[in-house]
Amino acid sequence: MTKYFADVSSFQPDNLGFFQGLVNAGVSGIMIKTTQGSPDGDNYLNPKSTNQARNALAAGMNVGFYHYFLASSVADSINEAKFFEQSVVNLGFGKDTPLCVDVEDSTLNTSNVASYVDTFINYLETQGYTNVFQYSMASWFNQGILNANKHPTWVASYGSSDCGARGNIVAWQYTSNWGGGSQDMSYDWGIFDKQPAKIEATTQPTVEPKHPKVENVIKLTEQTHPVDRLGIERPEIYEAGSTWKSSNIVMINDEPNYQIATDIFVPVSKTTFKDFIIVKYMGDSPAPVFDSKGNRVQNASVSTGKSFKTAGFKVINDIPMAKIATNEFIPLEYTSGSKFE
Known part of the structure; x- marks a missing residue:
């Protein structure tokens, strides 16, 4: 009908x-x-x-x-x-x-x-x-x-x-x-047909998801001027505590930035992700871990949803990576806020 x-x-x-x-x-x-x-x-x-x-x-x-x-x-x-x-x-x-x-x-x-x-x-x-x-x-x-x-x-x-x-x-x-x-x-063709998420009755047992849900939402820790793709500072100011949905992570001025609109970026260093990451990878497959030379670390991998405190970022073989251990790195592409699917 x-x-x-x-x-x-x-x-x-x-x-x-x-x-x-x-x-x-x-x-x-x-x-x-x-x-x-x-x-x-x-x-x-x-x-x-x-x-x-x-x-x-x-x-x-x-x-x-x-x-x-x-x-x-x-x-x-x-x-x-x-x-x-x-x-x-x-x-x-x-x-x-x-x-x-x-x-x-x-x-x-x-x-x-x-x-x-x-x-x-x-x-x-x-x-x-x-x-x-x-x-x-x-x-x-x-x-x-x-x-x-x-x-x-x-x-x-x-x-x-x-x-x-x-x-x-x-x-x-x-x-x-x-x-x-x-x-x-x-x-x-779908506006009023869209159903809200179902809320289970409190008597129903809680079932944990197989993999934690990763949300590409970032939060600013200080007042921030966003920049464009060329690193030019924009005039507007975003307030500390404001939240944004990121669609990608891009290197600008030698620093990773979250993309929050078509040509609007905020530095990772001014968000709550400045010193930790949440892994985002494919289904049941664990994300690979690399060493400082870009070689895959054998018998080392991490699953989606796992978080790590980081010790900074490094570009290895032209790939921005987060340092999670003495000689272990994860590509930023495999973290929350990226466009990786």
Whole structure:
């Protein structure tokens, strides 16, 4: 059965009858705009969002929220993400709520907006939100302004035979005049179908996983200016204690750096991983250990999830490695925060 969801802002009604009418027409979900910009910018909060959420739930609808994106820097992106998150918290919704960043404003810098979106989504995911995605028109994905493969994507394409873009498409907004009015409508291909992690009853025995779960989340230990791929310091400052999801470990200025967005990096030395590592390797296979000359150490290997206090880093045969013993090293590629799968 085809599933539909509508999206609303302050331009739509907030009464129960409106949402009940959608349900009666076969629409099971709703995405509600809560915020636009940041407290330092537009500082816009949809005045109808509380009633819209309450009455959508009363009508039996699935509810998610979206934020209208206006960021012009990484710092802006974080401020907007925090502003949006607080609106969701204030409405009483949990971490599995569908959350979307609406990226379409004509004032956005199309050369840099993808990295700003990465930062926005990364922030929400590091706060524990499990159903975060991006929205824009098909042309922005086809022109390479945004990447439909990098994040789950809700795409807008009206009057076409399909969604108009390719990638990790989870919804298609196919019309802006559903029902003969000015209501947007979308096909749901996974947004509201995504199930939260099951919580076992307390009477059930706890089963330990075969391998510990390795999370690519890093935490800053001091105020930090990130750098770009060439090692040029960026103007924004990230606060001590902030957490980020790393997608790779890259050597910049002879120091390993975690990649936290398209062209944004923070030094390992300014994170809680400055003097220890967590091993990340393949399934049941143990990670190999090497000596200072790059030779594999016989009868020495370590399993995924095992942590080591390190004695610094060394580049051996052009491969950055962490020192875990007098003459034993593990490639940083095999540690948490890398892109190794």
